[in-house]
Amino acid sequence: MRNALLSLLLGLSVVTALDNGLAVTPQMGWNTWNHFGCSIDEDLILSAANAMIQNDLPKYGYNYVNMDDCWQGTRNASGAPQPDPTKFPNGIKAVADQIHAMGLKFGLYSDAGTMTCGGHFGSLGFEEIDAQTYAEWGVDYLKYDNCYNQGLSGTPKISYDRYNNMSVALNNTGRPILYSMCNWGEDGPWNFATTIANSWRISGDVYDNYNRYDVRCPCDSMIDCKLAGFHCAMTRIIDFAAPVGQKAGPGHWNDLDMLEVGNGGMSYDEYVTHFSMWALLKSPLILGNDVTNMTNETLSIITNDAIIAVSQDAAGSPATRQWKRAVSQGGDLQLWSGSLVNYQFIIALLNTSPTNQTVDVDFEDVFIDQGAAYQSGTFTLYDLWQKDGQGNWGKEVGTYTAKIPSVHIGSHQVKIWKATLPSGSSKRNVADL
Template sequence: MKLKLFIALLLASTTTFAQEVKLAATPPMGWMSWNIMSENPNEKDIKEMADAMVASGMVKAGYHYIFLDDCWQGGRDNKNNIIADAKKFPSGIKSLADYLHSKGMKLGIYSDAAPLTCGGFTASFNFENQDAKTFAYWGIDYLKYDYCNAPEDVATAKIRYGKMAQALRKSGREILLGICEWGPREPWNWGAEVGGQSWRTTYDIRDKWNDTEGKGGVGIYNVVDKNAELAKYSGPGKWNDGDMLVAGLHGVKGPSSAYNGKGCTQAEYQSQMSLYSMLNSPLYASCDIRKMDDEARTIFTNEEVVALNQDALGKQAERKIKNDVWDIFVRPLANGDYAIAILNKAASTQNAKINFADLGLADKYEIRDLWQHKVTGKGNKWAGQVAAHETKVFRLKKI
């Protein structure tokens, strides 16, 4: 009898795990409304952004989600069903979801594990099951679940996120859960256990390379440095979320410009894309796709770099070397290849000489540069110049 019970429990847990992996077998990709629309997300602009994502080639490259962030809510109706602001979304959220689905896209939405969101709008605490059913009816595919106005302890966070995860699973629709408590409660330790598919690891990213003073405003490298230590927590169905891609913002006024977010160099924007792909962070752009420049489009739609992020093995890169100048990452890929990323953290161009054996790669390889889109050498080492805050990314094929 005990053996039968054990087998039943084992099968149940395996089924649940398979379902979770199916929900996010690879990191989600898309576009987030917050940096551009902030407190005024609206139906017209969201539809225009979706059209621009299709026209720019982003959807073809894998950016299927539009993540509708805070401030979309209009309160609750007389049956306590959460509703959208009728002025911002006159056709309703279901109509918007239908529009995106017709284009081969998906819709993410936002709520908070407290009575009110970060922006002071209606949230989902004590309405988890009802809101999950509403989201399912609307055709929502992802929920970003924030943690403003909630208690600071870990135990409460686990309970509140777990309750929403269960509600989503019972809603009748497959909806991903993105845990957004910003890292203080170390959600990488418990996020998957309570039913999340990803978890933010830091506070909100700003449009800058690095925050060195600790006064607020996380930069690109702050996130990379944090996520580099969390490789063992990442894998299919469970991802370390580094927050938004900032390429194309160029210091535009808004949330991303807070805390001295004045913009980044092309090398820095490209490095974020490279390193987030190596580290398996969800990829979601946040600039105005309708008017983004060719530089940002090239960064977002580099299919060879995106392929690292979406690799079926789902193995996050490990940082093999970290010193004052270099961070060097290595990750295995599903077809037996390896990817390496070489980041120059210095403020000036540096000469690199990398022996692959020092990274644990003992064979000889064909070396393909994923930004130049060509094979640049063969052997067991690489040497070359790396510009300030640039990241070289290579795919190594054994020969």
């Protein structure tokens, strides 16, 4: 009885520490860094928030307005953080209040080091006073970076302790603040951050490029990577994410970094891949473009509600890569699949090669985890990047048994299907597998 009571009490303490009720599905919003860097001020933040409202982005789930690095001024006499008075003459709380009045949420940035990556003051050693100040300002989201960490890394335990200090401090404020760790995959955060953070970065910084190798992103895999770096092309991060999806779920997500859609470095097809795979892998969908100046093409990508529904699916199950096959001309073909609620599934075929490809998509591969009845089964497919006769994303494209034959896919394209049991079919149970 004593051991059972102790286990119960320990279980309750763990739930209190990690379950802040946030990011039940991957968080969505916008962040300043990818497009604006340090060139931020009060007017920019409020203009972006207004643009989100004008473009109906909250309707699709984008509700966080996140201010990244370079908002800082100095610390006051008591050690509390203060904003740059030129950039934010009315203070951070005034900005947060205006964003809240729009029905949106406000996010801020700091660093688990002595300085931020932009050279401003960090929060290492100031976690309690910083967290309390953020709560008083009305902050709803904290992105917490990894620069100038004083060598406090190298093992999961060392990184855990440093990042847990802020997790505890945020929880102690009593205000629900989404905690987004940004330690670049160092020390394998997917193994330790699940109990202290709502999301954690898995790699070095993304940049607006499809597949270029850059020596500043040197690792072939993030498993035991010793230098995460930056300038990581989009498809490289997809490769990094492939093995760690098993670690994510409701309330705690692998973060593939902010979206580059609309920043100009990739083609339409490449941005479709970028947005689709981030959604399928359950990465937070944090826009990184200038939302005050978007093309119709960019807006059409980021408001594809069929793809967003996959991201926000209640099952919280990231897609799994079932195979990756090299193409002789370079690049590869990849097959991904995953489960959604209500006996629905997602299938993705990705072509990173420079040439068009034709391939059969066998259900034996798609439903490797569901068993023989599914592998030989019949499913109705909806193409999530085609519109139906009413203009809705997710056109029904037919019913298929055992495979999707002779799929034609262009260079740098992705095809995304939702698969459902045909109307009138009885749902299969475990005994069928």
